[in-house]
Amino acid sequence: xxxxxxxxxxREAGIGLVEIIISMFLLALLATAFLxxxxxxxxTSVRTTTIATASQLAGQQLDKLRELGTTCSxxxxxxxxxxxxxxxxxxxxxxxxxxxxxxxxxxxxVVSVRVWVTRTGVTQxxxxxxxxxxxxxxxx
Numbered sequence: 771x772x773x774x775x776x777x778x779x780x781r782e783a784g785i786g787l788v789e790i791i792i793s794m795f796l797l798a799l800l801a802t803a804f805l806x807x808x809x810x811x812x813x814t815s816v817r818t819t820t821i822a823t824a825s826q827l828a829g830q831q832l833d834k835l836r837e838l839g840t841t842c843s844x845x846x847x848x849x850x851x852x853x854x855x856x857x858x859x860x861x862x863x864x865x866x867x868x869x870x871x872x873x874x875x876x877x878x879x880v881v882s883v884r885v886w887v888t889r890t891g892v893t894q895x896x897x898x899x900x901x902x903x904x905x906x907x908x909x910x
Contacts, residue, residue: 824887824896831866831885840906842873863890878906
């Protein structure tokens with residue numbers, strides 16, 4: 771083997787500093803490209819979790835209404851009670867709201883009930899549900 775060939779083989783044997791810097795730059799470029807996707811995914815996950823929790827709380831309010839009797843006076847008591855706020859493990863505070871329409875003039879009948887949940891300090895509902903509730907009489 772000639773000394774020139776041997777010297778060329780020694781120079782090409784390892785990874786040089788320039789190659790390492792170029793590969794680090796390419797890796798940083800790829801990480802920067804994926805960062806917005808990761809951030810958007812996290813914010814979508816948080817928003818979806820918030821809406822799911824609010825929907826569950828709205829459903830719980832309707833379940834409380836179903837537990838009452840079927841008289842219009844009991845539905846009115848449900849409307850008058852202010853539901854308690856609820857806090858999830860992330861610290862988000864949810865406030866359920868209720869709105870019951872006027873009792874029917876003839877019985878049996880139905881009463882329109884709306885339940886919605888907002889985040890404390892925000893007026894826009896996260897979850898909203900309206901249902902018709904069957905009432906047999908005006909009072910027990």
